[in-house]
Amino acid sequence: MNTRLWFEKFGSQVRGVFWSRTAQRIKVVLLGRSISDGLLAKLILYLLLSIVAYLYVQPILYMISTALKPLSDLLDPTVKWIPRVVTWENVTTAIKGLKYPEALRNTALIAISCSIVQVLICAMTGYALAKLTVPFKGLITALVIMTFLIPPQIIIIPLYVIYSKLSLLNTIFVFLIPAIFGQGLKSALFILIFRQFFKSQPLSLEEAAKLDGASTARLFFGIMLPLARSACLVVFLFSFIWYWNMYYEPSWFLSDNFTPLSIRLDRLEDVLNPSLLGQRNTIDNPATESSKMAAAFMIILPPIVVFMFLQRWFVSGIERTGIVE
Amino acid sequence: MKTKEILRQKRHFHSKRYGIGLLFMLPWLIGFCIFVAIPIGWSIFMSLHKVTVVPGGFKYERFGMQNFKDAFVVDNIFPIELITYIQQMLLMVPIIVIFALLISLMLNQRFPGRFIYRAIFFLPVIFATGQVLSELFTQGAGDIPFLEQYDLQPMVEKYVGLQFATTVMDVLSRVVLILWYSGVQILIFIAGFQTISPTIYEAVRIDGASPWDSFWKITLPASIPFISLNVLYTIIDLFTFPLNPVLQHIRDNMFKIDTGYGYASALAWIYFAFIFVLIALVLWLFNRSMNARRNRS
Numbered sequence: 001m002n003t004r005l006w007f008e009k010f011g012s013q014v015r016g017v018f019w020s021r022t023a024q025r026i027k028v029v030l031l032g033r034s035i036s037d038g039l040l041a042k043l044i045l046y047l048l049l050s051i052v053a054y055l056y057v058q059p060i061l062y063m064i065s066t067a068l069k070p071l072s073d074l075l076d077p078t079v080k081w082i083p084r085v086v087t088w089e090n091v092t093t094a095i096k097g098l099k100y101p102e103a104l105r106n107t108a109l110i111a112i113s114c115s116i117v118q119v120l121i122c123a124m125t126g127y128a129l130a131k132l133t134v135p136f137k138g139l140i141t142a143l144v145i146m147t148f149l150i151p152p153q154i155i156i157i158p159l160y161v162i163y164s165k166l167s168l169l170n171t172i173f174v175f176l177i178p179a180i181f182g183q184g185l186k187s188a189l190f191i192l193i194f195r196q197f198f199k200s201q202p203l204s205l206e207e208a209a210k211l212d213g214a215s216t217a218r219l220f221f222g223i224m225l226p227l228a229r230s231a232c233l234v235v236f237l238f239s240f241i242w243y244w245n246m247y248y249e250p251s252w253f254l255s256d257n258f259t260p261l262s263i264r265l266d267r268l269e270d271v272l273n274p275s276l277l278g279q280r281n282t283i284d285n286p287a288t289e290s291s292k293m294a295a296a297f298m299i300i301l302p303p304i305v306v307f308m309f310l311q312r313w314f315v316s317g318i319e320r321t322g323i324v325e
Numbered sequence: 326m327k328t329k330e331i332l333r334q335k336r337h338f339h340s341k342r343y344g345i346g347l348l349f350m351l352p353w354l355i356g357f358c359i360f361v362a363i364p365i366g367w368s369i370f371m372s373l374h375k376v377t378v379v380p381g382g383f384k385y386e387r388f389g390m391q392n393f394k395d396a397f398v399v400d401n402i403f404p405i406e407l408i409t410y411i412q413q414m415l416l417m418v419p420i421i422v423i424f425a426l427l428i429s430l431m432l433n434q435r436f437p438g439r440f441i442y443r444a445i446f447f448l449p450v451i452f453a454t455g456q457v458l459s460e461l462f463t464q465g466a467g468d469i470p471f472l473e474q475y476d477l478q479p480m481v482e483k484y485v486g487l488q489f490a491t492t493v494m495d496v497l498s499r500v501v502l503i504l505w506y507s508g509v510q511i512l513i514f515i516a517g518f519q520t521i522s523p524t525i526y527e528a529v530r531i532d533g534a535s536p537w538d539s540f541w542k543i544t545l546p547a548s549i550p551f552i553s554l555n556v557l558y559t560i561i562d563l564f565t566f567p568l569n570p571v572l573q574h575i576r577d578n579m580f581k582i583d584t585g586y587g588y589a590s591a592l593a594w595i596y597f598a599f600i601f602v603l604i605a606l607v608l609w610l611f612n613r614s615m616n617a618r619r620n621r622s
Binding site: 042045046048049052053055056057058059060062063121124125127128129132133134135140143144147148149150151152153154155157158159161162178180181182183191216220238241245248262265292293296299300303304307308311312314 | 343345346347349350352353354355356357359360361363364365367368371428431432434436440442443444445446447448449450451457460461501504505561564565572575576579586589590593594596597600601604
């Protein structure tokens with residue numbers, strides 16, 4: 001009796017100590033600045049991150065695995081991740097169905113040209129809002145933020161009519177011209193990023209340049225823009241990716257031959273399976289699932305490659321631009 | 326005479342400075358008028374009319390507020406979808422922001438190989454938009470298996486009530502895709518943490534604060550602006566979520582003969598109004614909390 005009581009007490013004490021320790025460790029892992037203490041802390045950190053990373057990567061793995069499966073493996077419930085036979089047939093079907101080289105060219109053309117324009121125009125606008133004297137600056141800044149809030153669904157029909165009047169439909173200019181006039185995809189966000197960056201630059205720099213006789217244009221293109229390298233990279237990458245992936249606008253403005261990858265992915269089912277045309281309910285048709293996954297993977301492959309090359313600068317760029325106040 | 330001369334020079338100087346600023350702003354201003362202001366005005370005009378497509382253009386019929394009334398009285402799908410989606414958003418926004426906060430706290434630590442992890446967590450930024458996402462979603466690649474395995478539905482119903490159970494289950498069933506939507510938010514948080522001076526942490530550590538304390542006393546209060554920024558960004562981002570039933574409904578109505586562009590525009594404006602109220606509410610709340618903090622210190 002006595003021993004049992006003692007035992008329980010001892011047990012609860014041990015448990016108490018144990019729990020308080022663990023809690024402490026978890027606290028350190030989650031919130032600590034001094035991460036260097038203890039292997040356990042690091043292990044838990046790695047474990048947590050790995051679990052979430054797995055959740056993140058899993059759909060991509062699913063994409064790859066499904067893309068390489070033949071139909072028999074796809075229907076076989078015992079085959080989960082690794083196909084019995086790796087087949088490249090789906091990939092070739094997808095390339096044919098998407099008309100990949102042509103669509104890739106279209107998408108790349110839109111994404112690269114528009115994002116370069118975006119960088120330049122948004123930098124100019126952001127600079128004007130940050131450093132130059134512009135009448136009604138506060139109002140204009142509010143309008144910039146407002147353009148970010150206006151959903152494309154509200155203005156898409158008028159835009160469609162405007163573009164068709166200007167006979168721009170089915171050309172790259174549908175995206176290039178708004179971008180030139182500072183109304184590209186999410187341009188408001190980029191303008192604000194640049195505004196923030198230029199605001200954080202010291203005034204003395206400009207004054208020094210002005211004293212040396214530099215004009216505003218010279219100051220901007222010669223000094224400010226090169227200084228904003230990291231902001232430019234961040235804006236370029238975001239803009240590139242968003243233009244690459246955009247679906248809604250092209251689904252309105254580009255319909256004939258000049259279509260990007262996202263539209264062709266959406267129509268892939270109809271292309272691969274013309275007999276089912278119009279029956280959108282049969283979306284998870286197993287016969288074309290693998291090809292569609294292959295197509296989806298090939299669409300995101302180019303941005304992933306670009307991102308892998310640039311990510312180191314990208315991340316450090318984000319940290320240095322002071323995107324946030 | 327002399328003062329006049331100075332005034333003239335001053336005006337000249339000002340107009341020159343204004344001129345350069347305007348020159349820099351000019352593309353944006355023109356673009357705003359053509360590609361934003363005119364379409365918005367037109368869209369409001371259309372929402373007040375019954376628009377029918379006739380050969381060579383549109384035919385407008387005065388309709389007054391009828392479109393807006395119809396949205397709530399005649400249309401029996403739109404109000405339900407709107408309310409459901411806003412409910413879902415109210416659940417999704419905190420999930421995304423809190424998740425992004427936790428992940429960015431972890432990624433902000435110094436440990437070997439963190440570049441690899443960072444790369445992975447920014448990966449969704451690449452394809453969490455657009456068609457690839459909805460393709461994945463229709464094929465169920467974003468599902469998490471435990472939802473069906475453990476049959477969570479009755480439990481959820483028990484805790485949150487029948488009314489919200491479907492909302493909660495909907496959100497849970499696509500939680501992976503929702504987490505994918507936190508790429509940009511993680512970036513914003515990480516960038517935000519860089520603005521907190523490390524000397525503060527050192528100072529409180531010397532004063533004997535535990536990491537737990539320093540999180541609640543320093544990191545969290547300092548990140549309130551970034552939290553508000555992220556909440557706003559998330560709301561705007563979810564606003565055009567590709568799997569959004571409201572947008573689908575608006576799009577469907579554009580091509581229906583009996584409703585058409587006028588009605589669709591009205592629906593879009595109603596949707597916008599709801600989101601706008603939500604954004605205003607968030608801004609007001611954060612402003613208040615910031616002011617309260619400032620007054621206390």
